[in-house]
Amino acid sequence: MNNTTVEVVDLKKLFPMAGGLFSRKVRYIHAVEDLSFKIQEGETLGLVGESGCGKTTTGKLLVKLIPPTGGHIYFNGSDVATIEGGALLREYRRKVQMIFQDPYESMNPRKTVYDIIAEPLVVQKVGNIVERETMVAEMLSGVGIVPPDTFMFRYPHELSGGQRQRVAIARAMVINPSFLVADEPTSMLDVSVRTGVMKLMLQLRKEFNLAVLYITHDLAVARYMCDRLAVMYLGRMVELGETEEVLQNPLHPYTKALISAIPIPDPTFTREAIPIKGGVSKPVDPHPRCRFYDRCPVATDGCEKLEHPPLEDKGSGHYVACYEV
């Protein structure tokens, strides 16, 4: 029986833009709007899209690094979106962990591998010093940094990119979270090292029955890592469905264009060209109509007048926000 670990309902985040000195009107970047999804225990949801589409903002909202403007985040049934302290927040912080993109910047260079991995344990007051050392050692071998004794008291600069990312994974996993937000965890790694880290994450997900939000711009990596994909465009989710279904049978015109633009590592493969107009803009006080309207090759007069389309189920859990599908 699948249990929902995280449920996001109508999540919204606006960033005010600094106006001019005498300007009274504050403008807002609509980074994330009307975002709703669920992640089950043991499931990986991929959040994909181009830069500036709100993927990382969503990740930060979910780990409560920034407060949402509106909406709800239900974790194991309780709404944690607006809580600001107390036991519930403490529990949430313990159960939700994040892995960042850049393993060169996400670690304090003055701390040893042991200090980095043990920090969540210290903050959450788990175990005593002897127990912590055992836990860190076990975690290190769990992420493939062996033997743990030789690495435990090294500094991040003595590790390679792949090893650092493994340490970052160990830091996230050491307090046994049930929900993991991974923001482009492999995009800084070389291909020959990347596969190892991808496989490690898949294995840990299974072992710990983790719910994972996997944020990436690389759909080829997402194909291997995610059960379902959510495609975002300018702060809105435009398509959601099973990974293979979305990749092989995309329905939204944006998803179609995005997938058709990905180069294929096979010289005999000819891609279908789906040209779209213009480039990505910033969602500054956007028009209420469909966010993709200006660039859409199939937009009609209806799309111009109506509001941004709602996500609709087109069968077997494949959701699309488009009037023309």
Place this chain on the structure above:
Amino acid sequence: MALLEVSNLTMHYTTRVGDVMAVDSVDFTLERGRALGLVGESGCGKTSIAMTILKLLPENARILGGQIRFDGVDLVPLSEDQMRKYRWDHISMVFQAAMNSLNPVYTVGDQILEAIQHHMPMKERVARKRIAELFNLVGLDPAVMDQYPHEYSGGMKQRAVIAMALSCDPSIIIADEPTTALDVIVQDRILKQIDKIREELNMGMIYISHDIAVIAEVSDRIGVMYAGKMVEFADTHTIFKSPVHPYTYALMSTFPSVKGDKRELVELPGEPPNLIEPPLGCRFHPRCPRATAVCQEQEPVFTEVTNEHFCACWNQRS
């Protein structure tokens, strides 16, 4: 005769802790109108080869041997003054993250103007006409010439940098990760544009990338680099369909694709070596699934396997 012929090229960086063997005995050729892809992971020497061809090297770099023949002339012994005649006029380059190298306080047009006037003295009016032509060629509206870099999007900046590289009508362009920082839709457009320009102007192109999917789409021939060595060189189809070097094979099987069968990704153990003390024998042997005793002792020779297909390996796949 090939337009560019690199033979036995070796370049090391001297550091306090020893020499970094960044480029070691590399051979390849490039014909006019063709596109060559150099692929490999970070630190394998791709960018170092490009910088060596243009001789844009830092002070601690030394070209220890080999030849870089452009149109029959060896560039290696040339002085800085003589080299300047080749740089940009004959061989130009689109640098990695070049879009961040535009000067924010000058308009984009002025920056290209400066490059043109430096190499070909001409009146500003004529040069501006030339810039307008270049902008059309790379798919930019000439009207944006007088705007500043911050008014450009990432894709527009990259196009402007390509226009700058084309400004003196070079016969070879080296593009070092020209689209790495861009989103896929923009990347797709830029790659198509570069390909079109190469055909129109009949230029030689060298693409440098870590992304074999990008290389697959834009190159006629591919050189696979590992730890400062070229390990395999062949036409694109052969590299993808029948690679003989175990590293090439591993690289292909570890690269995910959105289309086609979802095959199991192969995990390559270990990490690329430190080039101050690279492994003896074949530099890939500690990670190689086919390694035997000879690989640990003797360096494999870069030889022709079949017609125009070169490889350096003792235990080639068949």
